[in-house]
Amino acid sequence: MSPIVIQASMFLFSLSLLIVLHELGHFLPAKAFKTRVEKFYLFFDVKFSLFKKKIGETVYGIGWLPLGGYVKIAGMIDESMDTEQMAAPPKPWEFRSKPAWQRLIIMLGGVTVNFLVAYIIYTFASFHYGDADISTASIRDGYWVTNPVFTELGVQTGDDLVAIDGKRYENYSDLRRNMITAEQFTVERNGELITIDLPVDFLGKLSTGEDLSFFELRIPFIVGQVPDSSHNAQAGMEPGDLLKRINGQEVTYFDQAIDLLNENRGQAIQATFERNGQPVTLDLKVNDDGKLGIAPTGTYQKFAEMGFFQVVQKKYGFLESFSVGAQKFTNQLGGYWLQLKKIFTPSTGAYKGVGGFKAIFDIFPDTWSWQEFWGITAFLSIMLAVLNLLPIPALDGGHVMFLLYEMVSGRKPSDKFMEYAQMVGFFLLLALIVFANGNDIYKALTK
Structure with a gap:
């Protein structure tokens, strides 16, 4: 399977899983409070659906626009903007007929599930995989x-x-x-x-x-592949050769080799390698870009075995993994919150680094790794929860903001006000999506 297909598969699987679980967080308390759920969708079904099936009073489906998902709860002003339903008298099974505390639980259900998912992943990943880090x-x-x-x-x-x-x-x-x-x-x-x-x-x-x-x-400079197209293909280099000297100058690290190769652009050099414990001296050519035309290789574990640093392996017992998972969860949550704070502070310029779907896509590896998949999914689950808590009317945080106002003041915002707020929130959210993905496009065009 090609690397791009693996990366795309991990990306879609992770986002689909998180979207379904988030919407399930709204769905379950709504059903528990006997509130009718009319739709449960992965992705948006603008004009048509890829799949849909009605079970009971709910239509379950998959839309064609992969920008998220939603549950349509009867009697609630949401992205569906069903003004006809809202114009009719309230029904007992509708969201607007339920007590404020029940509506609050329904609205907080999605982010609660996302936080729980992240914590559970960190906990069980710690137990199953343990941790490997560099001291x-x-x-x-x-x-x-x-x-x-x-x-x-x-x-x-x-x-x-x-x-x-x-x-x-x-x-x-x-x-x-x-x-x-x-x-x-x-x-x-x-x-x-x-x-x-x-x-x-x-x-x-x-x-x-x-x-x-x-x-x-x-890290050290270790020869990997020597392609036939390389200008040094016939020079005698072999995979695993460890570079030790260039023109008599000692080389311990890759960065030292890069500096020396750049100093000798377009020239012939004499390079000494270590092969099976013995020195091998070869005459090589450096191209105008300061390259030897090979692919260096090596892993952190290999470099650790060579003594460049120490890889620390940690294993956790089942009960211990719960506290470890909690620590990882709080660290990631705190770190992401600080990043978000900087993004919304214009003087930091952090908003320039905001990315959209391509930025998320790029963090997935192009070789399948369940350990990396679950780590990224846990982080994205935290990100999805925090972003949904922003006080924007089109997001869960906007609904929570108005519900808290109602519970404190005793006054419920009018349906007309909520419709206007939802429209403003929708266009604000759309602007944020365009900005984030526009950043991705700009970076792709300028780099």
Whole structure:
């Protein structure tokens, strides 16, 4: 199966699963409170459906427009804008006839399920897979820095990132995750601690640049494939060869090799490799792009075995996994909330990095991995829940906002007001979708 098909399959399966579970979160309490549900749809059925079947009083179906899904609850002003139904006298089975607290539970059902799904995934993934991470204390000779956003701030390859906002992290994944919302870095260079304050628009610069890398691990240069089309195809390189020297200059890390190859663009070089423990010296050509025409290879586990850093494996008992899952859930929720806060703060420029469906698609791997699939799905479940809680009338958060107003004030907003609010919310939501996906298109055209 081709990589693009695998990636698309994971993307559609994950979103479909989350949409169905979210809508089920509305459906179940509605049925529990004897509220009629007229439709339950995955994707939107504008004009026609790909599939539909009526069971009892509910039509279950799949629409053709994959922008979400919905349940149509009788007597509720939603995206269907069924004004004819709302003009008739309220019926006992309708949403508008139910007490405010029941309507609140129905509206909060979707995001509640999404939060629960994320927590359950983190819990059982921790129990089944455990965790594998890289110990920051074991990383030697600092990190590889290529992003011009960091280099402009004075960060250099070889710097050891020791703290973010004054906090030290034991695991490399935690370090990377917290860079997104950082305001200050502390790096160690030649035994000296250097504090770097990040500009307010750091996230904006990071998201609009061509290089999206952070502090990358320094890894060795190991030869992978040597294609027949390579200008060095007959030079004698073999898969697994470890680059040790270029023109007599020692090479330990991939970044050192890149620098030396760029210095020798368009020239012949003498490269020494280690093969089966023995040195092998070859005459190679560097093309005008500073490349050898090969595909480097290697895995984190392989690099760890070579002593470049330490991979820490953790296994959890069944009961222990529940607390581990809760910790992962709260960390992801807190981190995403901070990111969202920065996005809605114009001075940070973080809104420039907002992505649509392509951005979500791109985070899925092109080789099937259930562990990665469930990790991404858990994060997307949190994202879907938080976004749905935004106080926009077309979203669950907008309905909750008006319900809380009703419960506090004792006054229910008129149906006409709710219709207008729903229309405003719909166009605002549409604008956000266009903006996010427009960002995707802009990035694709300019990079």
